[in-house]
Amino acid sequence: MGRKYFGTDGIRGRVGEMPITPEFVLRLGYAAGTTLAAREHSGNPAHEAERPAVLIGKDTRISGYMLEAALESGFAAAGVDVMLCGPMPTPAIAYLTRALRLQAGVVISASHNPYQDNGIKFFSAQGAKLPDHVEAEIEVRLEQPMGCMDSLHLGKARRVDDAAGRYIEFCKSTFPNELDLRGLKIVVDCAHGAAYHIAPSVFHELGADVIAVGAAPNGLNINSGVGATTPQHLSRSVVEQRADLGIALDGDADRLLMADNTGKLFDGDQLLYIIARQRAASSIPPKLAGVVGTLMSNLGFEHALGRLQLPFARAQVGDRHVLELMQQRGWLLGGENSGHIICLDKHTTGDGIVAALQVLAVLRKQGVTLAEACADVRMYPQLLINVSMPSGFDWRNASGISVAQEAAERALANRGRVLLRPSGTEPLLRIMVEGEDGNEVALWSHTIADAVRKAIAQE
Numbered sequence: 338m339g340r341k342y343f344g345t346d347g348i349r350g351r352v353g354e355m356p357i358t359p360e361f362v363l364r365l366g367y368a369a370g371t372t373l374a375a376r377e378h379s380g381n382p383a384h385e386a387e388r389p390a391v392l393i394g395k396d397t398r399i400s401g402y403m404l405e406a407a408l409e410s411g412f413a414a415a416g417v418d419v420m421l422c423g424p425m426p427t428p429a430i431a432y433l434t435r436a437l438r439l440q441a442g443v444v445i446s447a448s449h450n451p452y453q454d455n456g457i458k459f460f461s462a463q464g465a466k467l468p469d470h471v472e473a474e475i476e477v478r479l480e481q482p483m484g485c486m487d488s489l490h491l492g493k494a495r496r497v498d499d500a501a502g503r504y505i506e507f508c509k510s511t512f513p514n515e516l517d518l519r520g521l522k523i524v525v526d527c528a529h530g531a532a533y534h535i536a537p538s539v540f541h542e543l544g545a546d547v548i549a550v551g552a553a554p555n556g557l558n559i560n561s562g563v564g565a566t567t568p569q570h571l572s573r574s575v576v577e578q579r580a581d582l583g584i585a586l587d588g589d590a591d592r593l594l595m596a597d598n599t600g601k602l603f604d605g606d607q608l609l610y611i612i613a614r615q616r617a618a619s620s621i622p623p624k625l626a627g628v629v630g631t632l633m634s635n636l637g638f639e640h641a642l643g644r645l646q647l648p649f650a651r652a653q654v655g656d657r658h659v660l661e662l663m664q665q666r667g668w669l670l671g672g673e674n675s676g677h678i679i680c681l682d683k684h685t686t687g688d689g690i691v692a693a694l695q696v697l698a699v700l701r702k703q704g705v706t707l708a709e710a711c712a713d714v715r716m717y718p719q720l721l722i723n724v725s726m727p728s729g730f731d732w733r734n735a736s737g738i739s740v741a742q743e744a745a746e747r748a749l750a751n752r753g754r755v756l757l758r759p760s761g762t763e764p765l766l767r768i769m770v771e772g773e774d775g776n777e778v779a780l781w782s783h784t785i786a787d788a789v790r791k792a793i794a795q796e
Contacts, residue, residue, distance in 0.1 A: 342479065343472045345655040345761035347458025349447050352400040357455050359407045365457060366411020368478035370492070372471065373440045374416055388492060390418040392434050394425035394500075395445035396531040396589050399556030400455045404445045408457070413492035414485040422500035424554075426531045426590035427458070428688035429504040435464035435685065436503065446531065446589040449566045450763070452559050464685035466657050501535060508539045511683045512694045516701045519544035522580040524596075526571045528564025529554040530588035536690050540584070543694075548578050551585075559588045565676050565689075572600035582707060586689040591656070592676035593689035595696065597707040605676040606630070606638035608696050611710045612680065613670050615699040617645050621669070629662045629671030631655075632756055633721075636771060638674075641714040655761055656687045674719075717753065718775035720782040723765045724789045730796060732757070732766055732789065741788035745770060745781035753778065757785070 342348050342356050348365070350357040356365075373389050393408055395401035401424075409419045417440075422433065427444045434442030442460035450456075459467045486492075523545045527533040529552070537549040550570070551563035563570045565587040575583040575596045583596040595603045613628050627648035630638065634651060642649045650666060652658040659671040660679055672678035678692035699710060732738055738757070745755045753772025760767055766789055770782040 340469075340472060341476055343476065345657055346448070347444075347456050349450070349454065349456030351453055352398075352455050357400075357404070359403055362404050362407040362457065363411045364479060364483050365475070366408040367415045367483045368411075368475050368481075369441070369443075369459065370412040370415025370417035371478055372474045376440075376471075388416055388418050388490075389440040390420060392420045392422060392430060392437065392439050392442045392497070393445070394422045394427075394430040394433075394442070394531075396427075396447075397424050397529060397533065397554035397556060397559050398445075398447070398452045398455055398588075400452075401445050404455060404457070408443060408445070409494055411483075413494065414483070415492065416486040416490045417492045419492060419494040420497050421494060422497040424531045424534070425500055425504065426535060426586075426688070426690070428591055428684060428686050428691070429500070429507075429531075429535070431460045431464040431686045432504060432507050432684065433497070433500060434460050434462065436507075437497075438462070441467070444589065448589045449560055449564075449587040449592060451561065452557050460686070466660070466686070501538075505535060505538050505542065508535075508688075508690045508694065509543060511680075511691050512543060513698055513702075516698060517544040518697065518701070521582070521697075522546040522548070522578070524548045524550060524571060524574045524578055524580045524583035526551045526564055526574065526583065526585040527590075528560050528566070528586055528588050529558045530560065530564065530586065530590060532586050532590035532690065536584070536586060536590065539690055539694075548574070548580060550574050564588065565592045565594045568594045568596070568602050571596050572602060576600045584689075584693045587676070590689045591687045593678060593692045594676050595693065595707060601708065603707050603711065604674050605672050605678055606635045606674040607707075607711045607714055607716070608676075608692065609670065609672045609678055610638055610641055610714050611699050611707075612678070612692075612695045613642065613647060614645060614710075614713075615702070616670065617647055625667060625669050627666055627668035627670075629659050629666065629668060631659060631673050632758070633674050633769060635674060635716050635719055636754065637714055637716040644713065654758060660686070717771050717773060718778045719769065719771040720778050722768045722782050722786040723760070723763075724768065724786055724793075725764060726759075726766045726789070726793055727796070728764060730766075730793060732759070732792070735789075735792035737788045737792045737795075738785070741785045745785060748777070748781065755781070755785070 447454040
């Protein structure tokens with residue numbers, strides 16, 4: 338059954354438009370609260386006198402204040418206690434929910450989107466994304482009238498004052514005890530997002546000389562010209578500061594890109610390769626050493642893993658799908674070229690800071706640079722073009738689009754790939770072409786994009 342509100346990464350949209358309105362988010366809090374309360378008490382009479390509790394975190398968007406208040410009210414009306422921690426990275430909420438033994442964690446964030454957007458996503462008590470059937474239960478309750486517990490059973494709210502310190506220590510614990518970052522000058526671009534007060538401290542406390550950029554959020558500048566979505570800012574900053582390397586996160590800090598001292602950028606595929614190669618040479622059992630990528634993962638990355646004799650599998654785009662396939666295969670590593678990297682032996686979800694620390698650990702152990710660590714990966718030229726499309730546009734059955742796509746696939750043959758897919762979070766059709774020849778890749782990318790625009794105009 339298709340879901341009405343939940344997408345691949347929670348509920349997301351433009352603030353002030355359904356479903357990101359105060360009224361809907363209030364009802365969402367109540368629906369989620371009643372679902373959690375029912376599941377907490379089901380079959381366990383000992384819990385009848387206890388209230389379930391949830392943790393709410395957010396990024397730095399101005400709309401976060403409004404949505405946080407609405408969610409808090411909804412949960413309280415459902416008899417669920419609320420713990421508030423303010424701006425915190427998405428993976429921090431996953432960790433703290435588990436560490437504090439809570440029933441769920443909630444993040445108010447639209448990740449890499451501009452400040453005008455926002456969203457709500459949930460984590461289970463285990464720090465993982467909510468299962469589909471639980472999201473389906475919440476949607477069913479959203480269609481029912483909202484109620485309110487009597488005063489005796491209303492939920493309470495309180496602040497978690499040590500949330501930042503707890504998470505900083507957790508991140509540091511994923512870095513080998515025998516190593517440090519002394520002598521390294523690192524630019525850390527926080528995208529004016531949720532990690533602005535977290536990431537610089539993590540790397541500084543491990544010994545690095547940290548230059549923090551994108552660390553002055555004002556509610557309106559998240560992801561604006563900074564962070565992993567605008568990596569050129571990191572490149573320039575590293576060169577200007579004469580730093581050894583740079584780290585760029587996105588607005589909720591679950592995405593990572595890095596740059597070396599020349600400003601050269603390294604994407605999620607390359608960083609995942611660095612981690613995978615080190616682990617292949619370590620004591621990790623071979624049956625756990627496979628790697629999950631996505632339909633967007635570069636062919637060069639796949640071929641490089643093959644030379645290491647590491648199994649590789651592609652999931653649908655989205656960290657949720659990557660994690661599901663990792664769990665099915667029993668593998669510990671997975672990620673996307675956009676920079677979502679999941680190390681299941683370190684965390685239950687993708688974490689930009691933790692992933693950066695795994696890469697840095699390899700560089701310190703081996704005494705190599707980023708470029709040297711992934712020199713064996715020959716990345717194929719890959720071009721992604723996003724085309725805005727109206728809701729309900731049937732791009733799969735538009736003949737002009739299929740003709741252009743088939744022509745590209747014939748031309749590239751076994752030397753490349755063509756992938757068309759709708760975005761899971763925005764009204765876009767993503768067109769990706771990859772191949773050995775960059776000029777050929779550009780030609781076919783724009784040919785297909787033009788065909789899509791023409792088909793939309795003719796609809």
